[in-house]
Amino acid sequence: xxxxxxxPSVSAAPGQKVTISCSGSSSxxxxxxxxxxxxxxxxxxxxxxxxxxxxxxxxxxxxxxSKSGTSATLGISGLQTGDExxxxxxxxxxxxxxxxxxxxxxxxxxxx
Amino acid sequence: EVQLVESGGGLVQxxxxxxLSCAASGFIFDDYAxxxxxxxxxxxxxxxxGISWNSNDIGYADSxxxxxxxxxxxxxxxxxxxxxxxxxxxTAFYYCAKDxxxxxxxxxxxxGQGTLVxxxx
Numbered sequence: 001x002x003x004x005x006x007x008p009s010v011s012a013a014p015g016q017k018v019t020i021s022c023s024g025s026s027s028x029x030x031x032x033x034x035x036x037x038x039x040x041x042x043x044x045x046x047x048x049x050x051x052x053x054x055x056x057x058x059x060x061x062x063x064x065x066s067k068s069g070t071s072a073t074l075g076i077s078g079l080q081t082g083d084e085x086x087x088x089x090x091x092x093x094x095x096x097x098x099x100x101x102x103x104x105x106x107x108x109x110x111x112x
Numbered sequence: 113e114v115q116l117v118e119s120g121g122g123l124v125q126x127x128x129x130x131x132l133s134c135a136a137s138g139f140i141f142d143d144y145a146x147x148x149x150x151x152x153x154x155x156x157x158x159x160x161x162g163i164s165w166n167s168n169d170i171g172y173a174d175s176x177x178x179x180x181x182x183x184x185x186x187x188x189x190x191x192x193x194x195x196x197x198x199x200x201x202x203t204a205f206y207y208c209a210k211d212x213x214x215x216x217x218x219x220x221x222x223x224g225q226g227t228l229v230x231x232x233x
Contacts, residue, residue, distance in 0.1 A: 002156060032218070033218065033219075034218075035218050035219050035220075037157070037220075039157075044207055044223035044224065044226060045149075045157065045207070045220070046223070047212075047220060047221045050212060050219040050221075051219070086156075088156065088157050090157070090159075090218050090220075091218050092217065092218045096174070098169065098170070098171040098216075099171065099216075100159060100162075100171045100172070100173060101147070101159035101162065101216075101217075101218045102159065103157040103158065103159065104156070105156045106156040106157070
C-alpha cells in the first residue's frame with residue numbers, strides 16, 4: 001500500500017486532456033513539493049514536473065502540475081499516443097527522521 | 113551527457129549479500145545528492161536510500177533500514193549500495209538516480225537503466 005494514492009488507470013482520446021490525482025497527508029504533500037515521473041514500459045522513469053509545477057528543460061508545456069492542500073494533480077493536454085505510460089507522483093515525507101521519499105502507486109495512462 | 117550505469121545485480125540466495133555500483137559521468141558528481149530507487153517486476157516505484165553530496169545526510173526506507181548501506185566515492189564518481197540479509201521481497205530492478213540538488217530531495221532528474229536483483233533459492 002503506497003503512502004500516496006493515485007488512480008490505477010486513466011484514459012482519454014488523442015488531443016484531449018487528462019488529469020491524474022495524487023493524494024497524501026500533511027506529513028508529505030501538505031508540507032512539501034511534489035514531483036511527477038513518466039515511465040514507458042521497459043525504461044527508466046523520467047522527471048516531468050518538480051516543485052509542484054516546474055518543468056525540466058525539454059519537457060513540453062502540455063505537461064502541467066498543481067498542488068492544493070494534501071493533493072496534487074498532473075495535467076496532460078493535447079494527448080498523443082506516445083503519452084501512453086505509467087505516471088508516478090513523489091514527494092518528501094517528514095513523518096520519520098530523517099525524512100524520506102515516498103511515491104504513489106502509479107497511474108497507467110491509456111490513450112484511446 | 114549525463115550517464116548513470118548500474119552494475120552488480122544478479123541472482124542471490126536469501127540471506128546472502130550483494131553490492132550494487134553506479135558509475136556516473138557527464139556532470140559534477142560531488143555537487144549532487146544521489147539515490148537508489150527500486151521497482152519489483154510489474155510493480156510501482158519504491159525509494160530505497162539517498163545520500164547527500166558530502167555523505168553527511170543519509171536516509172533509508174524502513175523496509176531496508178539496518179540491512180542496506182548506501183555510500184559514495186566522489187573521487188571515483190561512484191555510488192554504491194551494500195545489500196545484506198537479502199529477502200525474496202528485495203527482488204526488483206534497482207535504479208541509481210541523480211538528485212536535482214546537493215541535499216537529499218525528491219526530484220530525480222536523471223536515472224540509470226537499472227540492474228535486476230533476484231533473491232531466490
